[in-house]
Amino acid sequence: MPTDPWTPIETHALQSLEQLFAAGPDRLATLSREVAGIYFDWSKTHLDDGLVSAFADLAQARGFAAARDALFAGDIVNVTERRAAEHVAERGSGNPEAVQAAAARRARMRGLVDAVEAGAFGEIDAVLHIGIGGSVLGPEVVVDSLGRDGARMDIRFLSNIDPQAFEDSVDGLDPVSTLVVAASKTFTTAETMANLESALAWLREGGVDDAYGRVVAVTASPDAALAAGVDESRILTFSEGVGGRYSLWSAVSVSAALALGWDRFEELLEGAAEMDRHFRYADGRENVVLTAAFADLLYTQKLGSQTRAVFPYDERLRLLVPFLQQLEMESNGKSVTAEGQPLGRPSGPVVWGGTGTDAQHAVFQLLHQGTALIPVEFVAVAESDGAVPDQHRQLLLNAFAQGAALMRGKASDDPHRSYAGNRPSATILLDRLDARTLGALLAFYEHRTFTNAVLLGINPFDQFGVELGKQIAGQLASGADEDSFDPSTLALIEKAGL
Numbered sequence: 001m002p003t004d005p006w007t008p009i010e011t012h013a014l015q016s017l018e019q020l021f022a023a024g025p026d027r028l029a030t031l032s033r034e035v036a037g038i039y040f041d042w043s044k045t046h047l048d049d050g051l052v053s054a055f056a057d058l059a060q061a062r063g064f065a066a067a068r069d070a071l072f073a074g075d076i077v078n079v080t081e082r083r084a085a086e087h088v089a090e091r092g093s094g095n096p097e098a099v100q101a102a103a104a105r106r107a108r109m110r111g112l113v114d115a116v117e118a119g120a121f122g123e124i125d126a127v128l129h130i131g132i133g134g135s136v137l138g139p140e141v142v143v144d145s146l147g148r149d150g151a152r153m154d155i156r157f158l159s160n161i162d163p164q165a166f167e168d169s170v171d172g173l174d175p176v177s178t179l180v181v182a183a184s185k186t187f188t189t190a191e192t193m194a195n196l197e198s199a200l201a202w203l204r205e206g207g208v209d210d211a212y213g214r215v216v217a218v219t220a221s222p223d224a225a226l227a228a229g230v231d232e233s234r235i236l237t238f239s240e241g242v243g244g245r246y247s248l249w250s251a252v253s254v255s256a257a258l259a260l261g262w263d264r265f266e267e268l269l270e271g272a273a274e275m276d277r278h279f280r281y282a283d284g285r286e287n288v289v290l291t292a293a294f295a296d297l298l299y300t301q302k303l304g305s306q307t308r309a310v311f312p313y314d315e316r317l318r319l320l321v322p323f324l325q326q327l328e329m330e331s332n333g334k335s336v337t338a339e340g341q342p343l344g345r346p347s348g349p350v351v352w353g354g355t356g357t358d359a360q361h362a363v364f365q366l367l368h369q370g371t372a373l374i375p376v377e378f379v380a381v382a383e384s385d386g387a388v389p390d391q392h393r394q395l396l397l398n399a400f401a402q403g404a405a406l407m408r409g410k411a412s413d414d415p416h417r418s419y420a421g422n423r424p425s426a427t428i429l430l431d432r433l434d435a436r437t438l439g440a441l442l443a444f445y446e447h448r449t450f451t452n453a454v455l456l457g458i459n460p461f462d463q464f465g466v467e468l469g470k471q472i473a474g475q476l477a478s479g480a481d482e483d484s485f486d487p488s489t490l491a492l493i494e495k496a497g498l
């Protein structure tokens, strides 16, 4: 056996998708699975038996099973920050102590949701959720996906420091009946603090005398929230071990719980826990997370794909792509291993995408005939939301047609009208879109990100790469060391009149 577990993968001769289907009548059965109300089909990728075995050997060589055990045991897996990664405990999986602590925090969260519903803050009909990155993208995708039917409140999300974003977010809201949720793991993030100040001013101008009394803080740094003026009784906490982009299972989703009701929030957690059990216990070939990660690495590592495109064919899932962008790119966009050695191979890909069918009329030309090999992922929901069933049927058929067209291609004497085909795609089909299936779907993506990281040797739980830009913004704002900046940056500051 070669000493480098990548060698068998790199030297493996690939067959075309057409050949793979022709040669393996059980291909669909081996590369598709139903888990937690979601059908995963990876058969239109170039994975074959030999590759799956080679990737399984790589997983063994990289200590994947032990790494997965360590994640669920609450061991230190975020080695650079010397922390566990406790997001699975938020949905009741893994380390009993962490699960218990998360349950106690969740009980406080529920108390607050009940208090709001019981009128402890007056007549509240709207929530302004302030946060950025992981402190907003999770609850936002949940509310946008599930909140169309019977949302109990008008939930607005505000992240950007652009004052226009603030104006837009409060447009039409009455300060007197609005609750402000300020979510920030650190409670120091510049955008969130600035927007909180604007929200406080807006509340006061709108006749709310005790503006702070309307603010709920969600944070892993309660002292910082206290120092910012929020009363302890309205501070909900989550553990330092829950990374921002993995935090939607915690009190960060208090706005989602207010919008959807407590039961649906619990169902979201249960769906995620079901995916946790699958990821943790399903055998190698049965494990949809491993299959997905193997295909990811096939394209990024062996075939040089620098991007992966994700297309939800469902308007309700339109915010899935930005959520995945943070989850995957902040986790696996690294050039060094967890031990600080050069990675020596491509890291996680750029994740991009859009909503089908819109995207078909905008970016699919490149997917069908461009020169880059881009694995495509379709995410769709079988059950129609009921409105116009025939349009829903057409929506799904379009998604499936795109996968077939990418794979099949079409020969033509006219090169402009010729499609090479043999282009990979994966399809994720939810039985229906509800809190359970959404929880399972998002947990699937978390575990897939983790699995990619383990197989590459990356620590997916830190994000030092975002710090430098913040520091420089601070330096520019204070005018410190201005002379040390390059002429381009200085000219831009002058041009903008700053």
Ligand SMILES: O=P(O)(O)OC[C@H]1O[C@](O)(CO)[C@@H](O)[C@@H]1O
Binding pocket: 132, 133, 134, 135, 183, 184, 185, 186, 187, 188, 189, 192, 244, 245, 330, 463, 466
């Ligand atoms: O929750 P916080 O501390 O406000 O951070 C918000 C986001 O900013 C980041 O730290 C990146 O700058 C993300 O990792 C995080 O989700």
